[in-house]
Amino acid sequence: MKYLTDQMLIEVYHRAVDLQLDPDFIELLNTEIKRRNIGHTQVVSA
Template identity: 70%
Template structure:
């Protein structure tokens, strides 16, 4: 995950939700967003 830019991580997170990917993968992305102190409510889809 460290190789993804913040913007790419946000895009991947939103895309994973749109595609209804595995919840464990979405949780992993959400944890990385939290680690980087990116609040999901603040980002635009």
Template identity: 75%
Template sequence: MKYLSDQMLIEVYHRAVDLQLDAAFIELLREELQHRNIRITQFSA
């Protein structure tokens, strides 16, 4: 994860949610977002 820019991490997170990927993977992304102190607004598209 350390090789992803903040913007790319956000994009990957949103894409994973949109595609309803594995919950464990989405949680891993959430944890990395929290670690980087990045807050995102969750929404349904």
């Protein structure tokens, strides 16, 4: 996760949700988004 930029992380998160990937993987991405303090508006607008 540390090699992903914030923008890449958001894109991966959206792609994982769209593809309905494993919920545990999506939660891992969500946890990283929260850890980096990426605001909700940044995640929604990406």
